[in-house]
Amino acid sequence: MLDGPLPRATSATTALLVPVKAFAQAKQRLAPALDPANREALARAMAATVLAAAGDLRAVVVCDDEAVRAWAETEGAEAIWTPGLGLNGAVEAGVAHLARRGVERVVVAHADLPLATDITWLADGDGVTLVPDRHRDGTNVACVPAASGFAFAYGAGSFTAHRAEATRLGLLVRMVPDAALSWDVDVPADLEVPAALHPPPYLSAALPAGAPCP
Numbered sequence: 001m002l003d004g005p006l007p008r009a010t011s012a013t014t015a016l017l018v019p020v021k022a023f024a025q026a027k028q029r030l031a032p033a034l035d036p037a038n039r040e041a042l043a044r045a046m047a048a049t050v051l052a053a054a055g056d057l058r059a060v061v062v063c064d065d066e067a068v069r070a071w072a073e074t075e076g077a078e079a080i081w082t083p084g085l086g087l088n089g090a091v092e093a094g095v096a097h098l099a100r101r102g103v104e105r106v107v108v109a110h111a112d113l114p115l116a117t118d119i120t121w122l123a124d125g126d127g128v129t130l131v132p133d134r135h136r137d138g139t140n141v142a143c144v145p146a147a148s149g150f151a152f153a154y155g156a157g158s159f160t161a162h163r164a165e166a167t168r169l170g171l172l173v174r175m176v177p178d179a180a181l182s183w184d185v186d187v188p189a190d191l192e193v194p195a196a197l198h199p200p201p202y203l204s205a206a207l208p209a210g211a212p213c214p
Helices: 036-052 066-074 086-100 158-168 201-206
Strands: 014-019 058-063 078-081 105-109 128-132 139-145 173-175
Touching (some): 036 066, 036 201, 058 066
Parallel strands (some): 014 058
Antiparallel strands (some): 128 139
């Protein structure tokens, strides 16, 4: 347990890292509900939402798509080119790059979190902070010490895998079941966000015609 107030993260020592897939290829599992153009627009809007949640933290995108790199730069983010590494390899390469640049803590957030408004507070404190998805299976956000050599294991069961990795490294683990950050969008049912969570207008607009209002 930690006693006393947690040290506040600063923009000089902390960064937000977002892995972003080519927008034209993103969210294929939404195909039953959305056509390619609408899937691309939704992926772009959600990624922009996550970057905006960085506040005054340094924002970095890891990608292997030229259009995503150009988009990231127009959004004011640094783009790190990570071709052929896959999701885990790209994230690890991005974290290592930031560690070499003097960043101490990295908040890794997926690009499909439409309810994200503020991610900065997750970097407060020491050790590893994990935000699971609402099914407690995946990891939507992870904050790690940049130089810890943390091995990412995204995919099915990543929340359990990331807790085990933090333990292996001897790092304190903090689990944060945040309702907004736990909501990611992978399948059509994920578009139906309860009104109490205040979904952004672009998400409500993406609902298929005739879909029930949550």
